[in-house]
Amino acid sequence: MVTKAQKFRLGIFIFFASILLIIFLVMVAGNQFMQQKDIYYVNYQDTSVNGLQIGGAVKYYGLDIGRVEDIKISKEDINNVIVKISIKEGTPIKSDMKAQLIAVGITGLKQIELIGGTNQAETLEPGDFIKPGKSTLDNITGKAEIVAAKLELVLTNLAKMTNEENRIKLSRILTNTDSLIHQNRQSFTNMMTNLDSTSLYLAKFMKNSNLAMDKFNTLLRSPELQNII
Template structure:
């Protein structure tokens, strides 16, 4: 009797649980049915591998809907159209774009809505009452796949350069460099004392240079004063030189004019001198002879005058007055 009673209780509990689950399912279905959605078509250029009906739709990381249908675009078979249901009132703008995103490491794909600004207008419905269309931007995986050929080419070029760099000749040259460095290190180790002395001399020279620099700094006022005096004298010398050059220029002009005049005079005297050389030379010689005679007579008269001026003036031996 007790066994039958326990079975009855279990049956009642199972029946009530089933009715409760059915009621909860009906309520949940009614809630989803009553909730309003806006439909949008997302156009993909590449593959949508991993995307399926029921996949999540996120807007800036916030779940706003799901994928309701996926099919090849009949107008352009190179594209894939994914119809999404987005909660009514979600601000989908004309500058809003979509992107295929992979969630975690499971490979499950979702659609991520990106962009959209407050100043942009709401997206317009499509033709013939079709849902508005959103263009999908290339996903990170698509960008990586598109850049793979260039990446492979760059990798191949890098491998070729590394091969050239690690050629036998370069390795031998690098080995030679290492051997030379080892020899240089050994030489420096052997001549450490001389190197230390050289460093001390360099330090001493630096000290002397510092002292010389200090002395030169101390002499700078005198040097500046001397330079100022030289500058002043240079200015005076420059003025004097300028004046001298001006006077020299005037003198040069005067000499040039004198030479021009002498040349003209000589040109005018050229013919008379020729006539004089031909006809007047004899008369000139006679004149010279007579002038010599005249000079001799004058010399004699002068001598007599100096010797006896009175006799020269009165003449003869005149006697003075003799009183009686």
């Protein structure tokens, strides 16, 4: 059975543990709130931001440099979505940078990746708008459009090759070829016969030559010729 002393010690332990946990949370939250951040905006026009959430990461070359603070529809144009992002204070944001929507894994979530930027470009001030970049879907769509254009060109050329005029020309070529073969069929037959006769003659000639060489070799090896030599 639990005594009063044990209950008292347990209560003291829980009390101090709670105090320490509260202090830790206050320190972490305070650090987040006290950290100075620069605010920028991105205006995505006619672009879906599905998967982008408040608190989502903002990265540059894979480094976490900020987070998404707010997402809302523009009051001036309902086709525009204004994304408010906070960047670590002092982070240089150049005018030629673009805020591209990047998919995170296969979860459907998205984050903002700042791409581009040169040292020579003007540095944006906090509160300025960062140019929007193309989303991954836009890049895929762009490549698909290029492929479709090339396919259309191939089909157009194929249609030109198979139009009525070219079909007539091809038919004439085939007719002329067939006529040529028909007219010279006997000549081709005679030519093949002559080739066969020539082949037989050459075969007999080679056979006789081999027999003559065998007789000559036999003569060279004969004892009579050896004695003469």
